[in-house]
Amino acid sequence: MLSKMKCTLTHDVVSDLQEAFRLFDSADDGVIAMSRVRSLAFSLVPKLNEGMFSRVLSTTKLEGCDxxxxxxxxxxxxxxxxxxxxxxNFGVDELVEVFSHYDTNRTGYIDLNCFLQIMMEEGELLSAVEGSELVLHLRRFGCVHLNKVNYCKFVQRLVDSSLLNPFSHFFV
Structure with a gap:
């Protein structure tokens, strides 16, 4: 199973994982209760749901383990x-797709007002203040040109700044 991993396990990575494991091995018996593992997974992995967690357990042959x-x-x-x-990545692709429906000329840009309307109505609702802050960030990061938003650049900026994988520091 380890040969299928898409990461490089260095000595430092293994050491970090051992340290994390020890934190959850409260009985110091070399095992972690699956209930603690489940809680950890749901608190650290964004958008993880029951179906995904069940598939992970099935893939790793850990379903039914205590x-x-x-x-x-x-x-x-x-x-x-x-x-x-x-x-x-699914969330990113989904977000780009939402914006692309309003990009009739397929330029990668949509009108700023249209962008704000989408952001205020889709997903988590934004207040007017949050909308104003968003415009400031869009301008600061160069996502706005001639009152049009480069939505691909905006989405990439989201990926670069806030959608980092919670386990990325473990793997090279």
Whole structure:
């Protein structure tokens, strides 16, 4: 299973994972209760849902386990990292698609007012103050030109700044 991992396990990575494992191994018996692993996964992986977590357990052959040891923990974290990355990319693609419907000329730009209307109505609602702050950020990061928003650049900026994989520091 470790050979399927898309990451490089360095000594430092293994050391960091061992340290994290020890934090959750409160009985110091070399295993972590699956209930604690589940809570950890749901708190660290954005957009993780029951179906995704069940598939991760199935993929790692850990369904039905009451507790996991360190090697199983490494495989599980790696698989969660991959799931997290795919979930983030799905959200990014979905967001670009929402904006592209308003880009009738396929230029990569939409009208600023249209962009704000989308941002205020889709997903989590933005207040007027948050909308004003968003415009300031768009201008500061060069996403606005002639009152049009480069939505691909905006989405890329989101990815670069806030949608980082919670496990990225473990893997090279």
């Amino acid at each position: 507790a996991i040891n360190f090697p199983q923990f490494v495989v599980l974290v790696s698989t969660l990292s991959d799931v997290s990355t795919r979930a983030e």
